[in-house]
Amino acid sequence: MVPLTWYLLLAAALFCIGLFGVLARKNxxxxxxxxxxxxxxxNINLIAFWRYTGLNQLVGQAFAVFVIxxxxxxxxxxxxxxxxxxxxxxxxxxxxxxxLKG
Amino acid sequence: xxxxxxxxxxGITLGSALMVVTSRNLLHSTLWLIxxxxxxxxxxxxxxxxxxxxxxxxxxIGAIAMLIIFAIMLTRRIMDPQQPRFNSQWGLVGGFTxxxxxxxAAVVTRVAWPVAAGEIPxxxxxxxxxxxxxxxxxxxxxxSVLLVVAMIGAIIIARERE
Numbered sequence: 001m002v003p004l005t006w007y008l009l010l011a012a013a014l015f016c017i018g019l020f021g022v023l024a025r026k027n028x029x030x031x032x033x034x035x036x037x038x039x040x041x042x043n044i045n046l047i048a049f050w051r052y053t054g055l056n057q058l059v060g061q062a063f064a065v066f067v068i069x070x071x072x073x074x075x076x077x078x079x080x081x082x083x084x085x086x087x088x089x090x091x092x093x094x095x096x097x098x099x100l101k102g
Numbered sequence: 103x104x105x106x107x108x109x110x111x112x113g114i115t116l117g118s119a120l121m122v123v124t125s126r127n128l129l130h131s132t133l134w135l136i137x138x139x140x141x142x143x144x145x146x147x148x149x150x151x152x153x154x155x156x157x158x159x160x161x162x163i164g165a166i167a168m169l170i171i172f173a174i175m176l177t178r179r180i181m182d183p184q185q186p187r188f189n190s191q192w193g194l195v196g197g198f199t200x201x202x203x204x205x206x207a208a209v210v211t212r213v214a215w216p217v218a219a220g221e222i223p224x225x226x227x228x229x230x231x232x233x234x235x236x237x238x239x240x241x242x243x244x245x246s247v248l249l250v251v252a253m254i255g256a257i258i259i260a261r262e263r264e
Contacts, residue, residue: 002108002148004215010112010145012206014119020199021123024192026185029128029173033135036166037119040142043154051149055220058230062238064154065230068161069245073252075166079173080256086177087262095189 007048015041028085028092032078039071108148115141126187128174136167153227 014037021034043064050060082092089096118138125131139162146155223229234242 002104004217005211006105006108006112007145007149008210008215009207010115012203012210013116016199016203016206017116017119017123019202020195023195023199024188025123026187026189027128029170029177030123030131030187032173033122033131033170036135036162037122037138040139040162043158044142044145047146047149047151047154051151051222052215052217055218055222058226058233061151061154061226061230062233064151065157065234066241066245068157069249072161072165073249075169076256077252077259079169080260082173083176083260092177 004048004052007044011041011044011048014038014044026093026095028078028082028094028097031094032075032082035078036071036075039067043067104148108145111141111144111148114138115145124187129171132167132170132174135170136163139163139167150222153230 018034018037018041021037022031023034025031025034046060046064046067050058050064054060085097086092091097115138118134118141121134122131122138125134139158142162143155143158146152146158
């Protein structure tokens with residue numbers, strides 16, 4: 001069986017790639033994709049820990065299902081926001097959306 | 103054998119994820135995102151969480167990736183490949199995330215995780231279903247309320263105002 005550490009390293013790498021996408025991309029839709037990658041990295045961790053340490057309970061799988069549910073809700077609201085912003089401002093460049101900057 | 107499959111799936115997942123964050127064309131990014139989701143579904147199968155693998159394909163590829171493609175189509179002009187992909191701080195961010203990965207990898211490889219060997223119960227999926235209406239009944243109901251609220255909110259936010 002593959003050691004647990006490999007899965008954790010894979011999840012860490014995926015999380016860092018997603019974080020880079022969130023912080024470095026200009027387009028808001030690309031930022032949302034980065035968030036989805038980060039959530040998936042968390043799910044890999046949850047399932048890996050479930051498989052290697054907590055087999056008699058299904059906590060890991062249950063948490064992963066909740067993470068997926070919240071991710072679906074987040075994606076729906078995020079896309080609605082992008083469409084609304086695009087309609088009013090004609091852009092979804094996150095650098096152009098700095099109205100709250102003091 | 104398992105480690106070879108793991109290496110292939112990890113390669114697909116990480117390579118696609120890198121393409122997602124670096125691709126100039128947003129539509130290509132989304133297609134790579136779908137490839138990454140498939141790789142992660144394969145990882146779930148390797149971890150013997152078959153139900154999660156199916157949910158991953160249904161929800162992430164079937165719903166979330168499609169939603170993102172809709173967003174790209176509806177905001178068409180933003181996917182101009184001539185536009186710069188990254189903001190001005192991308193070099194700093196790249197260094198920071200690389201450092202974060204090194205830090206996480208150092209922690210993950212040093213800690214002795216308490217691994218317990220064991221077999222997956224044969225009725226794991228049935229048990230998961232029973233748990234959702236038993237132990238996790240309240241979080242399950244809250245999650246469904248959250249989904250309804252999010253859907254209504256999404257409709258209200260995206261609605262055309264006169």
